[in-house]
Amino acid sequence: MTKIDEAPAINTRQLCFLLAFLFPVARFLEAPRLFAVAAKGDLLVSALVASLVEILPVAAFLFISSKTDKTLFQLVEAAFGKWVARIFSLILCAYFLFAAVPPLFDAEKFSYAAFFDTAPTVFSFAPFFIFSAFLCTKNVKAIGRSADLCLFLFLFPFLGLIVMSVGESDFSSLLPIFSQPFTHSLQGVVSTKAHFSCGALLLPLLGRYRYEKGAVKKVSIAYGASVLFTLLFLAVFYGIYTTLAAREHYAFAKIAQYFPALTVVGRWDMLLVYLLTVVYAFYVCLPLQLAVDCFCQGTLLQQKTLFSALLNLAAFLFVLFLNQHYDAVYGLFTSTLSPVFFLFSDLLPLFLPLLLLHKRVKAGAR
Amino acid sequence: MSITPHIFIKNIRAYFCVSIAHTTCVKKLSKKLQNNLQSLKAALPAEDILSYEFFSKDGVGAAIVYADGMVNKGLIGDLVIRPIASLNLKKQAENSQKDEENNQNDGDRYEVNADLLQKSLLFPEVKEAEKIEDMTKEILDGNALLLVDGIEKGIVVGTKMLPVRAISEPPADVAVKGPREGFVEDFKTNATLVRKRLKSPALRMDVMRVGRRSDTTIALCYLDGICDNRLKDALQKKLQSIDVDVLPDSSYVTALIAPRKHSLFRSVGTTEKPDVFAAKLAEGRVGILVDGSPIALTLPFTLTEDFQSSEDYFVSPFMATLFRVLRLVAVMIALFLPAVYVTTQLFKMQLLPLGLMLTIAKSAREIPFSPSMETFFVLLLFETLKEASIRMPKYVGMSLSVVGALVLGEAAVSAGFLSTPTIIIVALSGICLYTVPNFVETGSVLRWLYLIVAGSLGPFGLTLAGALTLYYLISADSFGMPPLAPFSPLVAHDLKDAVAKYGIRDLDTRPKIYRSKNKTRLRTQGGNRDEN
Numbered sequence: 001m002t003k004i005d006e007a008p009a010i011n012t013r014q015l016c017f018l019l020a021f022l023f024p025v026a027r028f029l030e031a032p033r034l035f036a037v038a039a040k041g042d043l044l045v046s047a048l049v050a051s052l053v054e055i056l057p058v059a060a061f062l063f064i065s066s067k068t069d070k071t072l073f074q075l076v077e078a079a080f081g082k083w084v085a086r087i088f089s090l091i092l093c094a095y096f097l098f099a100a101v102p103p104l105f106d107a108e109k110f111s112y113a114a115f116f117d118t119a120p121t122v123f124s125f126a127p128f129f130i131f132s133a134f135l136c137t138k139n140v141k142a143i144g145r146s147a148d149l150c151l152f153l154f155l156f157p158f159l160g161l162i163v164m165s166v167g168e169s170d171f172s173s174l175l176p177i178f179s180q181p182f183t184h185s186l187q188g189v190v191s192t193k194a195h196f197s198c199g200a201l202l203l204p205l206l207g208r209y210r211y212e213k214g215a216v217k218k219v220s221i222a223y224g225a226s227v228l229f230t231l232l233f234l235a236v237f238y239g240i241y242t243t244l245a246a247r248e249h250y251a252f253a254k255i256a257q258y259f260p261a262l263t264v265v266g267r268w269d270m271l272l273v274y275l276l277t278v279v280y281a282f283y284v285c286l287p288l289q290l291a292v293d294c295f296c297q298g299t300l301l302q303q304k305t306l307f308s309a310l311l312n313l314a315a316f317l318f319v320l321f322l323n324q325h326y327d328a329v330y331g332l333f334t335s336t337l338s339p340v341f342f343l344f345s346d347l348l349p350l351f352l353p354l355l356l357l358h359k360r361v362k363a364g365a366r
Numbered sequence: 367m368s369i370t371p372h373i374f375i376k377n378i379r380a381y382f383c384v385s386i387a388h389t390t391c392v393k394k395l396s397k398k399l400q401n402n403l404q405s406l407k408a409a410l411p412a413e414d415i416l417s418y419e420f421f422s423k424d425g426v427g428a429a430i431v432y433a434d435g436m437v438n439k440g441l442i443g444d445l446v447i448r449p450i451a452s453l454n455l456k457k458q459a460e461n462s463q464k465d466e467e468n469n470q471n472d473g474d475r476y477e478v479n480a481d482l483l484q485k486s487l488l489f490p491e492v493k494e495a496e497k498i499e500d501m502t503k504e505i506l507d508g509n510a511l512l513l514v515d516g517i518e519k520g521i522v523v524g525t526k527m528l529p530v531r532a533i534s535e536p537p538a539d540v541a542v543k544g545p546r547e548g549f550v551e552d553f554k555t556n557a558t559l560v561r562k563r564l565k566s567p568a569l570r571m572d573v574m575r576v577g578r579r580s581d582t583t584i585a586l587c588y589l590d591g592i593c594d595n596r597l598k599d600a601l602q603k604k605l606q607s608i609d610v611d612v613l614p615d616s617s618y619v620t621a622l623i624a625p626r627k628h629s630l631f632r633s634v635g636t637t638e639k640p641d642v643f644a645a646k647l648a649e650g651r652v653g654i655l656v657d658g659s660p661i662a663l664t665l666p667f668t669l670t671e672d673f674q675s676s677e678d679y680f681v682s683p684f685m686a687t688l689f690r691v692l693r694l695v696a697v698m699i700a701l702f703l704p705a706v707y708v709t710t711q712l713f714k715m716q717l718l719p720l721g722l723m724l725t726i727a728k729s730a731r732e733i734p735f736s737p738s739m740e741t742f743f744v745l746l747l748f749e750t751l752k753e754a755s756i757r758m759p760k761y762v763g764m765s766l767s768v769v770g771a772l773v774l775g776e777a778a779v780s781a782g783f784l785s786t787p788t789i790i791i792v793a794l795s796g797i798c799l800y801t802v803p804n805f806v807e808t809g810s811v812l813r814w815l816y817l818i819v820a821g822s823l824g825p826f827g828l829t830l831a832g833a834l835t836l837y838y839l840i841s842a843d844s845f846g847m848p849p850l851a852p853f854s855p856l857v858a859h860d861l862k863d864a865v866a867k868y869g870i871r872d873l874d875t876r877p878k879i880y881r882s883k884n885k886t887r888l889r890t891q892g893g894n895r896d897e898n
Contacts (some may be wrong), residue, residue, distance in 0.1 A: 013856065115826040116713050127823050131830045138841050145840040148854040266719035274825065278833040 009208040012215045014144035016222030019058070021154035022147055023198045024229045025280045028252040029106045031195040032237045034334060036245035038188035041173060042180040043234050043245075046188030050196040051227040053189065057199025057349035058223060062216055064206060067356050071207030073297050079358040089298030095200065095344045096291035100315065102194040102333045103284040105326060106250075108319055110280075114253035114273055122323050128281070129312040135285040136292040136308030140208045143289065146282050153279045157272035158229065162236060164256035164269055169239030191334045197345035203352075204290045252276075288315065394496055399427045399515035406431055406511075409502050420447055426455040427515040430523075431501075436508035438527035445488045446512060446523055453486055455514070480517050487512075491524030503581065530555055536638035536660070538803050544680040545641040553583050553657035559640035560587060560655070564647065568592065571655070574605060577613035583657040584619065589647050594881040597845055598652050601665060605654070616659035625844045630808055633844035635664040635671050642676045648887065650880030666847030666880065669839065670864045672804045673697070678867055686867035693801045694865060700799035701812050704741050705820035705828050707791045711737040713824035729785040737788075738821025744784060744792040745817065747774070749810065752796070851879045 010018075027047075035043035070078065072092075077085035108125045116124065135142075189196075233252075240255055241248050248254070256269035292308045301307065322329050395402045403417055414434040421427055428450055430442055458479065484492050495501045501511050501520045508526035533555070535541075536548035549556045557571060571585040584605060588598050604623045613619065620634040635651075637643050638660055646664045647653050654663040673693045678686035710717045711726065718726070733740055751770040758766055778784040799809045812835070820828045839850045852860035860877045862868040874888035 017856075111826045115824060115829070117715050118713055120824070124824060124826060127819075127827045127830050131834050134834060135837055138837070142837065142841040145848065145850075145854045146837065148856040149836060149840065149850070151856065152853065266722065267716045270714070270717055274829045277826075277829050278836065281830060281833050282837075 009141040010144035012212045014147045017147035020222040020225040021150035031192045034191045035188045039185045046185035050189045060349040061202045065211040078360045079355045086298045089294045093291045093294035096287040100287040110250045113250045129316040132285045133312040157275040160272045161256045164259035168258040169236045171239045173242040193338045193341040197341045199349045200345035395518045422455040424454045424456045429513045432510040437525045441525045495520045541677045548638045549660040563644035580612040582613040585655045587653040592884045616656040616661045635667040650882030666845045669849045683867045683869045696798035696801040700795045703795045705816040708738045709820040709825045
């Protein structure tokens with residue numbers, strides 16, 4: 001079997017912080033607008049449904065972790081053999097590259113909107129790939145530690161932004177609840193699936209996370225906090241922009257600008273936004289990091305540095321060439337290609353517990 | 367593989383060379399004083415190695431060999447030469463020989479008893495040495511060697527008196543409250559300063575010699591039963607494996623044991639204060655004292671240590687927390703202010719309020735440089751002035767500060783080369799960095815990097831550079847310790863003494879990150895409110 005980090009790299013606290021502080025940031029950029037487009041005033045209902053759907057793969061992850069210490073690849077290898085496991089890792093690698101596209105596009109457009117008053121070129125975003133290439137060379141332990149750091153990098157700026165923007169928000173615009181047909185809310189779930197797909201991101205952490213007693217309770221609380229942050233942000237967002245919300249790209253960088261004190265002291269809220277951008281940068285790199293990890297598993301190559309450099313170069317070229325077709329590509333990922341996200345982030349984790357029934361997997365179970 | 371005659375001869379030569387070298391090293395003394403003196407002179411031909419020959423009362427020859435300037439000659443005269451000169455060594459020897467049944471007299475020579483001789487010396491620090499190699503080491507270390515005719519051993523007398531600087535307050539770690547003693551360059555003084563604070567048998571100092579030419583004394587200090595043994599053993603191995611010509615300072619040890627060759631961040635803690643050193647040992651860390659260096663090393667190291675001062679533990683916890691927050695903010699200002707100033711003007715003017723932006727624009731209107739070039743020049747000027755004022759003689763340095771700060775700065779603004787806000791920004795950044803003296807080296811380099819990134823890539827590049835620094839720190843473990851601990855990985859217990867500083871009563875257990883076996887450090891519970 002492939003040489004991988006045998007020691008548990010992530011503990012329950014770090015898993016909780018990943019869920020509570022890292023993943024929600026992905027939902028602050030374009031997801032609010034997509035919800036508003038589909039569900040309008042019912043965007044909270046839509047977000048709640050999306051979050052409830054996402055609970056299932058998290059629960060499956062915890063269930064498998066409680067039963068076995070095997071990694072995903074060891075599980076597949078035990079059930080289907082070495083070659084299937086390798087092919088599976090390469091497929092998963094391809095999925096992570098695919099899943100990295102929407103956050104990459106979000107990050108690119110967001111960086112232009114929030115960081116430049118001038119007219120930036122696509123090369124202004126190029127440093128991101130250097131950053132990402134560096135992160136991709138690091139192991140899973142670093143992901144856990146970055147989650148620890150996200151506690152501080154997420155919580156203070158997020159609360160700061162909410163405090164500065166909540167006064168400008170008119171929450172009555174969210175009423176009445178269920179004013180839209182439920183199918184619209186479901187449409188919101190489909191179009192934002194790329195932003196609610198943490199189930200797949202957890203899969204490579206199997207076997208690197210050691211299940212502890214009481215983990216279910218802690219993870220439930222963390223996931224609850226994650227949902228709360230998302231709903232709070234969406235409520236404030238819609239409360240500020242109401243009917244204009246469907247047109248507000250990257251409102252995350254703008255919601256606090258109406259805070260009265262800022263008119264005197266300048267856009268200091270942007271410093272909070274920049275801090276949250278650090279968390280977002282960690283998030284965008286996560287699928288790329290996992291893609292490198294899966295690739296190394298599948299090919300038995302240990303040259304992480306080389307592959308991460310090549311992968312990020314390819315990602316940069318992808319962004320460079322498709323930059324002009326942003327709307328078309330983004331539209332594709334949020335509509336036609338949504339089932340791919342469902343398949344890998346929801347269905348795959350839900351079917352994985354079935355592997356535990358296999359006699360060879362059973363033999364190695366806890 | 368066949369051995370050619372050439373290789374064979376070479377091997378034979380090598381064998382004999384090694385044998386000869388070995389013989390020289392383990393060569394022992396004879397019973398004749400003059401032969402012994404010659405052997406020692408051959409081993410130590412340097413001109414500053416002196417010998418003084420004298421006789422006992424009954425004419426037995428003796429000599430003291432020492433390195434000039436490293437021994438206390440008064441002590442040697444009073445406590446070594448004078449007692450021996452008044453002894454009848456021959457008679458003493460004959461008496462002891464009568465007592466011994468298996469006495470084997472070497473012809474007509476008497477056998478002076480080394481034990482009796484040692485007891486006759488009025489000196490507590492005395493030991494025997496048999497090999498020439500050991501004797502030369504002791505002499506070079508500053509001790510005197512007593513040789514007596516008829517004894518085939520040398521007697522090492524601990525009369526070392528090296529030139530030592532007086533104990534004073536370290537200039538880079540001044541405290542308004544708390545102890546003011548600082549380490550000096552002498553190892554023994556430093557060891558005493560530590561022992562004075564930790565009068566416990568658990569305090570261990572594993573002494574070793576490092577440096578082929580300098581033969582520097584290094585001590586690995588730890589509290590047995592409190593420090594992490596795995597770390598201690600790993601460090602011991604690392605120190606023993608150091609093979610270097612000369613070890614002039616503890617910074618060499620830092621560089622030689624650091625797990626990363628090219629890291630911008632420190633991986634070993636340093637202190638010049640024995641109270642801080644003792645406190646760190648008591649927390650479960652391991653310390654290293656290096657002879658010739660006033661800077662002691664402590665491991666493992668976390669970045670938060672840089673933001674802590676010894677004074678934090680002698681003022682109220684509220685003040686200490688305030689100071690730490692202040693230092694953290696100051697360092698952030700020092701690192702990012704010039705970069706943010708540049709990037710704001712070039713890429714994101716929205717960050718500044720309109721009034722301030724207009725003021726900056728007004729003063730920068732006629733400056734012939736771009737904001738990034740201008741800030742770059744001012745920072746360069748600042749660093750140059752700083753470097754020059756440190757290296758220059760004190761009085762010239764003072765006038766240089768006046769020239770630099772007033773004349774050059776004022777003239778540059780008047781001439782329209784530089785704008786006043788830029789000078790203010792860089793000066794503020796420079797001052798802020800000095801709130802954390804241990805971070806100055808790293809901070810200066812980071813400030814340059816951030817400035818270049820901000821000027822070329824804008825605020826997004828700057829944010830990524832900050833994120834990259836953080837991620838690097840997340841994964842740059844040294845001796846099993848992540849530099850960002852206890853924040854990442856998060857150790858909630860240790861946050862009590864990280865940025866926030868709790869009261870002493872709340873710090874009743876040792877920090878968890880040091881994996882100490884003995885967890886409790888405070889048993890006094892007390893402190894209840896008045897009964898009334």
